[in-house]
Amino acid sequence: MEQILANGLYLGAQYALIALGLTLIFSLMNVLNFAHGQMYVLGGFVTYTFVAQFGLPFIVGLLASAVVLAVVGALIEKFLFRPVIRKSKREESTMLLAAGIAFFLDAVILLVFGEKQRGVPKIVNGVFNWDFRLIMPYDRILIGVLAIAAIVGFILYMQYSRTGRAMRALAQDRVAAQLMGVDVDRYSMIGFALGAMLAGVVGGLLVTITGINLGMGGPTSIKAFMMIMIGGAGVISGAIAGGFILGMMESIGLSVLAVYGDITYLVIFATLMIFLAFRPQGLMGKPWG
Amino acid sequence: MSTILEVKAITKRYGGLTAVNAVSFDVAEGEILSVIGPNGAGKSTLFKLISSFVPATSGEVLFRGAKISDLAPHKVARMGVVRTFQETTIFKSMTVRENIIVAHQLRAKASLLGFFIGSAQARADEEAFGASADDIVDFLGLGAIRDELASNLPQGHLRALGMAIGLATNPTVLLLDEPFAGMNHDETMNMVANVRRLRDERGVTVLLVEHDMPAVMKISDRIVVINFGEKIAEGTPAEIQANPRVIEAYLGSEDAAIGM
Amino acid sequence: MNTQKLLGVAGFLFAVFVLVPWGIAASGRWDFYYTLTSVALLSIGAAGVWLTFYIGRINIGQGAYALMGGYVSAVLIMKAGISFWATLPLAGLFCAVISVLIGLPILRLRGVYFAMVTLVLTEVTRLTALALSVTNGAKGITSIPLPGELSLFGLTIVPDFATMQNPKLAFYLLAATLMVLSYAALWRIVNSRLGHLCRSLQQNEELASSIGVNTAYLRVLAYAISSFFGGIAGAVFVAISQSIYPSSFVVTDSVNFMLYCFLGGLGYVFGPMLGTLLLYFGWDLLSIAKQYQLLIYSSAMIALMLAVPNGVLSLLDRKGGRK
Ligand SMILES: Nc1ncnc2c1ncn2[C@@H]1O[C@H](COP(=O)(O)OP(=O)(O)O)[C@@H](O)[C@H]1O
Numbered sequence: 126m127e128q129i130l131a132n133g134l135y136l137g138a139q140y141a142l143i144a145l146g147l148t149l150i151f152s153l154m155n156v157l158n159f160a161h162g163q164m165y166v167l168g169g170f171v172t173y174t175f176v177a178q179f180g181l182p183f184i185v186g187l188l189a190s191a192v193v194l195a196v197v198g199a200l201i202e203k204f205l206f207r208p209v210i211r212k213s214k215r216e217e218s219t220m221l222l223a224a225g226i227a228f229f230l231d232a233v234i235l236l237v238f239g240e241k242q243r244g245v246p247k248i249v250n251g252v253f254n255w256d257f258r259l260i261m262p263y264d265r266i267l268i269g270v271l272a273i274a275a276i277v278g279f280i281l282y283m284q285y286s287r288t289g290r291a292m293r294a295l296a297q298d299r300v301a302a303q304l305m306g307v308d309v310d311r312y313s314m315i316g317f318a319l320g321a322m323l324a325g326v327v328g329g330l331l332v333t334i335t336g337i338n339l340g341m342g343g344p345t346s347i348k349a350f351m352m353i354m355i356g357g358a359g360v361i362s363g364a365i366a367g368g369f370i371l372g373m374m375e376s377i378g379l380s381v382l383a384v385y386g387d388i389t390y391l392v393i394f395a396t397l398m399i400f401l402a403f404r405p406q407g408l409m410g411k412p413w414g
Numbered sequence: 415m416s417t418i419l420e421v422k423a424i425t426k427r428y429g430g431l432t433a434v435n436a437v438s439f440d441v442a443e444g445e446i447l448s449v450i451g452p453n454g455a456g457k458s459t460l461f462k463l464i465s466s467f468v469p470a471t472s473g474e475v476l477f478r479g480a481k482i483s484d485l486a487p488h489k490v491a492r493m494g495v496v497r498t499f500q501e502t503t504i505f506k507s508m509t510v511r512e513n514i515i516v517a518h519q520l521r522a523k524a525s526l527l528g529f530f531i532g533s534a535q536a537r538a539d540e541e542a543f544g545a546s547a548d549d550i551v552d553f554l555g556l557g558a559i560r561d562e563l564a565s566n567l568p569q570g571h572l573r574a575l576g577m578a579i580g581l582a583t584n585p586t587v588l589l590l591d592e593p594f595a596g597m598n599h600d601e602t603m604n605m606v607a608n609v610r611r612l613r614d615e616r617g618v619t620v621l622l623v624e625h626d627m628p629a630v631m632k633i634s635d636r637i638v639v640i641n642f643g644e645k646i647a648e649g650t651p652a653e654i655q656a657n658p659r660v661i662e663a664y665l666g667s668e669d670a671a672i673g674m
Numbered sequence: 675m676n677t678q679k680l681l682g683v684a685g686f687l688f689a690v691f692v693l694v695p696w697g698i699a700a701s702g703r704w705d706f707y708y709t710l711t712s713v714a715l716l717s718i719g720a721a722g723v724w725l726t727f728y729i730g731r732i733n734i735g736q737g738a739y740a741l742m743g744g745y746v747s748a749v750l751i752m753k754a755g756i757s758f759w760a761t762l763p764l765a766g767l768f769c770a771v772i773s774v775l776i777g778l779p780i781l782r783l784r785g786v787y788f789a790m791v792t793l794v795l796t797e798v799t800r801l802t803a804l805a806l807s808v809t810n811g812a813k814g815i816t817s818i819p820l821p822g823e824l825s826l827f828g829l830t831i832v833p834d835f836a837t838m839q840n841p842k843l844a845f846y847l848l849a850a851t852l853m854v855l856s857y858a859a860l861w862r863i864v865n866s867r868l869g870h871l872c873r874s875l876q877q878n879e880e881l882a883s884s885i886g887v888n889t890a891y892l893r894v895l896a897y898a899i900s901s902f903f904g905g906i907a908g909a910v911f912v913a914i915s916q917s918i919y920p921s922s923f924v925v926t927d928s929v930n931f932m933l934y935c936f937l938g939g940l941g942y943v944f945g946p947m948l949g950t951l952l953l954y955f956g957w958d959l960l961s962i963a964k965q966y967q968l969l970i971y972s973s974a975m976i977a978l979m980l981a982v983p984n985g986v987l988s989l990l991d992r993k994g995g996r997k
């Protein structure tokens with residue numbers, strides 16, 4: 126039991142961090158970022174390059190992932206999303222763009238890093254063992270703690286910094302925010318950069334545990350979509366709740382349902398469908414229509 | 415005149431806010447009845463309750479003695495109780511005529527499959543809809559903009575188109591939410607005349623929400639006044655203008671008093 | 675106007691059924707048959723996705739129905755010994771029925787919410803195929819026989835594919851015929867009252883229900899037709915590859931169906947067909963670029979999006995007003 130909970134928390138923290146980035150981008154720009162999983166993968170490869178190739182400390186790799194992805198996110202917003210949003214008749218057009226960017230990032234990752242699975246050496250050795258009731262390698266504990274710290278940092282930033290407050294105003298009511306003098310273009314760009322950065326940080330964190338490969342992008346995006354559907358799209362608390370709930374469900378499923386074969390995700394999906402039939406806006410989303 | 419619509423203690427709560435609180439009144443067949451009240455009084459919500467667009471928290475609405483307040487909105491429309499919207503709602507990327515033709519859905523006799531294969535009934539329907547749409551266009555004097563794309567129309571015409579869409583359903587009771595909003599004086603007087611003719615020539619019972627007091631006084635047989643979700647008065651225009659509670663409600667709000 | 679339309683249709687049919695086979699025979703590029711057959715089948719699936727767009731829903735779940743249709747056909751052929759020709763409509767119908775059950779709850783969702791659920795649906799279907807025993811799990815169903823003879827009242831309409839010297843051509847003709855039929859149906863839907871009602875949903879669901887349109891029914895109907903198309907496309911794909919696996923249609927395929935629609939243009943019945951042709955054929959031609967294939971392809975897609983954000987066919991609009 127303790128083991129399941131601990132695994133769920135560890136997974137949930139990573140997931141929540143991914144979902145936060147996705148939901149931030151969605152709430153600011155109403156863009157469903159299909160490329161979120163690819164950004165995560167790119168983050169993993171950047172850390173891998175710094176740590177395994179250049180032999181630099183892990184923390185440098187992690188920072189590099191954050192910076193690289195923030196820059197990539199900002200550029201994508203400024204040069205791709207902004208003009209398309211301005212010109213297109215239907216806002217769904219951004220989906221085509223987002224999907225195109227996902228393919229593009231896949232192509233870049235393939236050319237630069239190849240399709241092999243990559244990993245970095247363990248950053249800490251040893252295993253925490255509490256009477257065989259709870260067994261957890263120290264590196265997982267460290268990564269889990271770092272992820273939670275990042276979540277807390279993000280929340281504090283959104284709550285107390287000027288930029289964070291402006292972004293929240295923008296997310297709540299675009300028109301009102303504009304009237305109040307919030308520079309929509311600027312904060313959309315910062316928001317996109319921040320969202321991409323979060324995805325990159327998770328990639329950097331997880332490369333130390335699970336490694337990284339090209340194929341992980343798509344499935345990661347799908348999981349992120351599920352989390353924000355559970356919690357409610359565009360709501361920060363919802364993304365965190367969705368992340369931890371999915372992490373917990375996965376952890377429980379993997380240990381309880383294992384005897385029936387590989388059906389954890391099938392069960393999770395089915396549950397989600399039924400849940401959404403009753404609560405389309407998710408746990409914390411605002412009802413619309 | 416017989417009673418066609420009975421609103422009985424209808425109530426709508428949104429969380430802690432009671433938008434409409436135990437409002438009751440009757441509507442007689444062929445009557446023009448206006449609902450007035452300050453902004454946020456609950457008028458639009460009342461119309462949504464009558465047309466069953468939102469479920470009532472309690473209370474009910476009877477149409478010719480049958481309960482309609484828990485039916486799906488398209489079923490209520492099918493029975494003959496049809497609403498237009500306060501926010502101008504039209505189908506933006508269709509022409510005026512296409513808007514009206516689509517709105518003939520309730521009169522379709524052919525099935526969707528019939529329309530797909532172009533059965534004789536479907537062709538007869540299409541022809542009838544076209545003719546009826548032209549009829550409505552002429553009735554409301556929209557001939558000049560018949561083939562104009564709705565998204566290109568000015569506010570006044572949009573209101574008229576909204577009413578035309580409502581008319582196309584061949585309603586027994588038509589609920590108009592602020593039909594004169596955004597119209598200049600001439601347009602308003604023209605619409606007032608149209609609503610009258612609707613009742614006189616086609617026997618439609620009309621309920622309307624309106625802020626334009628001169629128009630309301632001119633057009634209405636009776637008026638229901640609501641404030642903070644509650645009915646505070648009901649009567650003929652003359653009675654309402656003399657009612658101290660009504661004057662108080664209006665003076666207490668930002669809206670101008672019922673000045674004539 | 676009408677003769678012009680007729681000429682257009684005749685020209686299109688001539689190109690599809692005469693020019694293409696002739697061109698391929700003359701150039702000896704027999705591999706184009708496979709590409710063009712795929713384009714035809716994918717454009718059937720895309721036609722379905724386009725129809726859901728037409729009622730105002732972003733459908734990223736067509737891969738699920740293609741997979742379902744493929745499995746239904748494969749299982750019926752292999753386990754029940756039913757002829758491919760009979761499984762074809764059954765695959766479509768199966769998908770339509772399932773889509774009604776799924777659509778009733780999820781079609782209440784709008785915007786990205788609906789989009790995300792449909793995306794997840796593709797994944798659910800793949801996992802279901804992995805978990806079930808009738809689909810044979812990860813091993814999939816293989817060695818499916820080619821379509822047999824199709825005859826009506828003793829009259830052979832299509833000979834047994836196994837006895838043909840050129841089954842590639844036969845598959846192409848089959849796919850092209852189905853594509854023509856699908857688009858004829860789609861065109862008819864859009865230009866009949868059904869289509870006007872769909873458009874009314876797309877533009878304003880509330881108003882549509884206030885004028886008496888049964889919006890819930892219409893949404894489910896459009897979605898069922900869409901899924902029917904997906905199922906048919908999937909079944910023919912399986913007949914060609916003679917095998918099906920849980921990964922035969924995945925999320926990327928669902929996304930691609932949506933992209934075909936976007937790229938061709940959401941306001942035009944033949945948009946999805948053109949979009950499929952451009953993207954799929956383009957992808958195929960780019961295979962000469964080897965490792966740069968995906969890079970060039972995705973860059974081109976992004977560039978197109980920047981240049982014509984409302985679809986390629988919107989270029990036609992610049993000249994004269996509406997379509
Ligand atoms: N969907 C809703 N959710 C919450 N409150 C609502 C909703 N619709 C209306 N209200 C509230 O109900 C009250 C009455 O609104 P409305 O009927 O639109 O007033 P009126 O049409 O008289 O101006 C207002 O305070 C409004 O804010």
Ligand SMILES: [Mg+2]
Pocket residue numbers: 457458459500
């Ligand atoms: Mg109102």
